[in-house]
Amino acid sequence: MTLSRTVYLDWAATSWPKPPCVGDAMVRALSTCGSPGRSGHSLSIEASRVLADARMAIADFFEVPEPDHVAFTKNITEALNVALLGLLRKGDHVVTTSIEHNSVMRPLRHLEKAGIHIHVVECTPDGRLSFDGLSELLKLRPRLVVATHASNVLGTILPVRQIADLAHSHGSLVVLDAAQTAGVLPVSMTEMGVDVLAFTGHKGLLGPTGTGGLCLSTLVEVEPLIRGGTGSASELETQPEFLPDALESGTPNVVGIAGLLAAVQYVDNTGAKAIREHEVRLGARIRDALASLPNVTQHGPVDPEDSIGVISISIEGLLPSEVGLALEQVFGVQTRIGLHCAPAAHQTAGTYPVGTTRVSWGYFTTDEDIDVAIEGLTYLSAKARR
Amino acid sequence: MKPGPASAEMNGLVTFYGSFDAIRSERVLQKNKVACLLIPGPRDVSPHCGVALQFQWNEHEVAAALLEQYRVRVESIREYRLSEAACSALRTPDIEARRGGHRGL
Numbered sequence: 001m002t003l004s005r006t007v008y009l010d011w012a013a014t015s016w017p018k019p020p021c022v023g024d025a026m027v028r029a030l031s032t033c034g035s036p037g038r039s040g041h042s043l044s045i046e047a048s049r050v051l052a053d054a055r056m057a058i059a060d061f062f063e064v065p066e067p068d069h070v071a072f073t074k075n076i077t078e079a080l081n082v083a084l085l086g087l088l089r090k091g092d093h094v095v096t097t098s099i100e101h102n103s104v105m106r107p108l109r110h111l112e113k114a115g116i117h118i119h120v121v122e123c124t125p126d127g128r129l130s131f132d133g134l135s136e137l138l139k140l141r142p143r144l145v146v147a148t149h150a151s152n153v154l155g156t157i158l159p160v161r162q163i164a165d166l167a168h169s170h171g172s173l174v175v176l177d178a179a180q181t182a183g184v185l186p187v188s189m190t191e192m193g194v195d196v197l198a199f200t201g202h203k204g205l206l207g208p209t210g211t212g213g214l215c216l217s218t219l220v221e222v223e224p225l226i227r228g229g230t231g232s233a234s235e236l237e238t239q240p241e242f243l244p245d246a247l248e249s250g251t252p253n254v255v256g257i258a259g260l261l262a263a264v265q266y267v268d269n270t271g272a273k274a275i276r277e278h279e280v281r282l283g284a285r286i287r288d289a290l291a292s293l294p295n296v297t298q299h300g301p302v303d304p305e306d307s308i309g310v311i312s313i314s315i316e317g318l319l320p321s322e323v324g325l326a327l328e329q330v331f332g333v334q335t336r337i338g339l340h341c342a343p344a345a346h347q348t349a350g351t352y353p354v355g356t357t358r359v360s361w362g363y364f365t366t367d368e369d370i371d372v373a374i375e376g377l378t379y380l381s382a383k384a385r386r
Numbered sequence: 387m388k389p390g391p392a393s394a395e396m397n398g399l400v401t402f403y404g405s406f407d408a409i410r411s412e413r414v415l416q417k418n419k420v421a422c423l424l425i426p427g428p429r430d431v432s433p434h435c436g437v438a439l440q441f442q443w444n445e446h447e448v449a450a451a452l453l454e455q456y457r458v459r460v461e462s463i464r465e466y467r468l469s470e471a472a473c474s475a476l477r478t479p480d481i482e483a484r485r486g487g488h489r490g491l
Binding site: 317318319320321322324325326329330336337338339353354355379380383384386 | 393425426427428429430433436468469471472474475476478
C-alpha cells in the first residue's frame with residue numbers, strides 16, 4: 001500500500017526517520033572500514049577507530065565510569081540476555097516488575113527452569129511500582145533487580161534512582177532496561193547508580209537497527225554468553241577476560257556502529273532537554289484531545305510528564321487490530337497493535353489478552369502528525385459508537 | 387487492488403505463528419494471482435503473530451493448496467470478516483480524497 005503520506009507513530013518500536021548523518025556515516029564506513037582489531041593495515045585500523053570512538057561516545061553519553069566497560073551487541077535483547085544469563089546462578093533470587101518486556105521476562109523464565117527464583121513486583125494498572133512490594137521482596141536478598149526504565153506499553157517512567165538505592169541497601173545489583181529511554185530521558189549510570197545498563201541503538205538514540213549494548217560498572221563481572229575470536233590474545237584458545245573483548249566475540253557490526261556513533265552525536269548536540277520537551281508537549285496534545293472521546297480509554301499515566309512518548313488506547317466497539325488497520329488505510333497513520341511483546345504489562349493494565357493500540361512518537365514527530373492521529377481516532381471513535 | 391475497500395470486503399483470513407510465514411504466504415498467493423492483503427493480526431483469532439493475511443474465502447481451497455505446496459507453515463485458514471464498525475470506517479466515501487490530501491514525505 002502506498003499512501004501519499006506516512007504518519008509514523010511507532011517510535012517505541014523503532015525511530016523513523018533517522019537523521020541523514022546516520023546513513024552518511026554508514027555509507028562512509030562501508031568504503032573506509034575493514035575488520036576491526038584483527039589486522040594492522042589502514043582499513044582495519046579505521047574500523048577500530050570507529051568502534052573506539054563509538055565506545056567513548058556511549059560512555060560519555062551514559063556516564064559510564066570506564067569506556068572499556070561498554071560492550072556492543074546486536075540489540076538490547078542480546079544485551080539483557082548477556083547480563084541476566086551472565087550474572088545469575090542456580091539458587092539465586094531475582095526481582096523484576098510486572099511491566100517488563102519479554103526481552104527481560106523470556107530470559108528470566110528460561111533461567112527459572114535452571115533453578116533461579118523469579119519474583120515479580122506488582123505495579124498499578126497505570127504502571128507505577130509498589131515500593132512496599134519491592135521492599136518485601138528485597139528481604140530475600142536477591143542477586144539482582146532488573147527493571148525497565150519506562151514501559152513500552154504504558155509509557156510509565158520508573159524512579160530508577162530510588163529503586164537502585166533500595167536494592168543496593170539490600171546488597172542487590174541493578175540491571176536497567178533503557179530500551180525506551182536512552183536518548184529521550186537523562187540516563188546516567190553514575191547518577192542513577194545502576195550496575196548494568198542495557199541500551200538499544202535504534203530507538204531514542206536514532207541509530208540503525210542491529211546496534212545496542214551493555215554498560216557495566218567496575219564492580220560487576222559478567223560471564224560471556226558466546227565465545228570466539230576477538231582479535232586479541234590470539235595465542236590462547238580460551239576467552240580473554242578483559243573488557244570489552246570478553247563480551248565481544250566475532251566481527252562486530254562496524255557499519256551499524258558507525259551509524260550509531262553519528263546518531264549519538266546528533267542526539268547529544270540536539271540536547272536531551274529539547275527532545276524531552278518536544279515529546280511531553282506532543283503527549284499533552286494527544287492526551288487532551290482523546291480525553292473528550294467517550295468510548296476511548298487511555299492506559300498509563302494521565303500526566304505526560306510521568307510518561308515517555310507512548311500512549312496505549314482502547315476504543316470500545318473496535319478491536320485494536322481494526323483500529324490499527326483503519327488508521328493506516330484511511331489516514332496513513334502507522335501504529336502498533338496487540339500485546340507489544342509485553343504480556344505482563346497488559347495483564348497489569350487489564351488489557352490482556354486483546355491488547356491495545358499503541359501510539360508512540362519522537363523528536364521528528366510534528367504537531368501535524370499528532371493531529372492526523374487525533375483526527376483518525378476521533379473518526380474511529382464515532383464509527384464504533386454508531 | 388484498492389486496499390481499503392478490499393480489506394472491508396474480504397472474508398477469508400490466514401493466521402500465522404511468525405511473520406516470515408506471513409510474508410512467504412503473501413508472496414506465494416500474489417505470484418499465483420490470489421488477491422490478498424497483509425493486515426494487523428486480530429487478537430480474537432490468534433495471539434501469535436502481529437500480521438495476518440486476508441483473502442476471498444471463495445478461493446480458500448486454492449490458497450490452502452498453494453500454501454501446502456510451498457510448505458508454508460500457517461496457524462489457521464478460516465472465514466473471517468472485520469466488524470461492521472471497522473468495515474464502515476474503511477468504506478468511508480472520502481477515503482481516496484484523504485489519501486490524496488496529505489503532504490508527501
